[in-house]
Amino acid sequence: MPAQHLAHRTNPEYTITRVLADAIDQRKLPIGACDVLSYSQHLSNSEQQQFVIHTEAGDFFLKMQPESERVLDQFQAEISGLLEIARTQTIRTAVPYAAGQVDGFGYILLSHLPLAVHGDWQEAGKQLALMHSHTSDHGYGYNKTTFCGPTALDNRWSADWDDFFIGQRLEPLLRTLADKGDHLTGSDRALKACFHLLSAHQPEPSLVHGDLWSGNIGFIPDREGSKPVIYDPACFFGDAESDLAMTELFGRFPGSFYAAYRSVRDIDESYDERRNVYQLFHLLNHAVLFGGHYVTQSRDLMRRL
Numbered sequence: 001m002p003a004q005h006l007a008h009r010t011n012p013e014y015t016i017t018r019v020l021a022d023a024i025d026q027r028k029l030p031i032g033a034c035d036v037l038s039y040s041q042h043l044s045n046s047e048q049q050q051f052v053i054h055t056e057a058g059d060f061f062l063k064m065q066p067e068s069e070r071v072l073d074q075f076q077a078e079i080s081g082l083l084e085i086a087r088t089q090t091i092r093t094a095v096p097y098a099a100g101q102v103d104g105f106g107y108i109l110l111s112h113l114p115l116a117v118h119g120d121w122q123e124a125g126k127q128l129a130l131m132h133s134h135t136s137d138h139g140y141g142y143n144k145t146t147f148c149g150p151t152a153l154d155n156r157w158s159a160d161w162d163d164f165f166i167g168q169r170l171e172p173l174l175r176t177l178a179d180k181g182d183h184l185t186g187s188d189r190a191l192k193a194c195f196h197l198l199s200a201h202q203p204e205p206s207l208v209h210g211d212l213w214s215g216n217i218g219f220i221p222d223r224e225g226s227k228p229v230i231y232d233p234a235c236f237f238g239d240a241e242s243d244l245a246m247t248e249l250f251g252r253f254p255g256s257f258y259a260a261y262r263s264v265r266d267i268d269e270s271y272d273e274r275r276n277v278y279q280l281f282h283l284l285n286h287a288v289l290f291g292g293h294y295v296t297q298s299r300d301l302m303r304r305l
Contacts, residue, residue, distance in 0.1 A: 012039070015105065020055070026100065039052065049064040059112035060111065064107045066104065067106050075099040077145060078232070079096040080143075084235050085209070090131040092227060095111035113220055113231075119219025121253065121260070123260070124217065124260070125256065126260045128261060129262075138157045139205055140160075140205045141158055142235060149285065151285050154172060160202070162195055164238065177295070184299050190305050194277045198277060203239040206239070208242055211232060212246045217230050241271050241278060242281075277305070
């Protein structure tokens with residue numbers, strides 16, 4: 001085992017200090033950040049390590065992954081998405097400080113947010129609707145590759161929503177599954193059904209979070225209540241309905257969230273017809289990443305289109 005990996009496993013503070021020093025060298029953190037008061041580990045597996053770090057210069061949230069060709073691209077894309085959300089001044093998100101590579105790990109340093117699971121869901125609905133009101137003049141896409149989990153997203157700009165979503169979201173995942181040996185029968189018919197549902201739908205290109213499930217939204221308690229915050233984005237400019245569809249896939253958000261959203265921004269009556277199309281993307285992505293019952297769920301949803 002390389003010495004740097006051994007040092008990390010036996011003494012995480014060694015690598016934490018090295019990460020903070022690298023961020024200071026980049027002039028992304030003040031010098032006081034090198035004085036670690038305490039830290040706690042929140043996740044440890046072969047794919048990612050997560051720490052909360054308390055320093056003289058403030059508190060930080062650290063994510064690290066084993067160094068690879070893509071890890072720094074993933075973290076740079078996350079920074080881009082967080083900054084894009086922050087620029088809207090509509091809903092709070094984590095502050096990204098630095099990203100880099102140290103001792104065989106890629107890392108990203110963010111502000112530490114003391115999150116609660118539940119809070120003001122009405123405010124969350126209103127603020128997301130306001131974020132969706134920020135649009136692009138370039139059409140559908142984004143100015144760089146972003147990632148939904150480890151899956152790279154083709155964000156080349158497109159003037160047609162159906163071409164973008166089918167050609168740059170659904171078809172690449174189906175090809176990847178086929179390459180892995182999971183040939184989903186009926187995929188051609190399902191894609192034609194998706195095209196039929198989207199071909200007459202040309203929504204304004206809204207800034208979307210891109211992976212908005214319950215694990216990527218939380219609440220920060222303060223004296224006035226518990227305010228919403230979103231994080232781990234896979235941002236691009238597309239149909240705002242795609243965010244709403246994701247909020248309904250793995251356990252629906254509370255009804256007050258959707259009512260508050262509608263108080264700011266209309267949800268088209270025909271959204272229910274398109275929801276399955278947008279949810280198919282996430283099921284296919286989970287099928288690529290995890291296989292198993294997600295392949296079955298993807299196949300079942302395709303039959304219903």
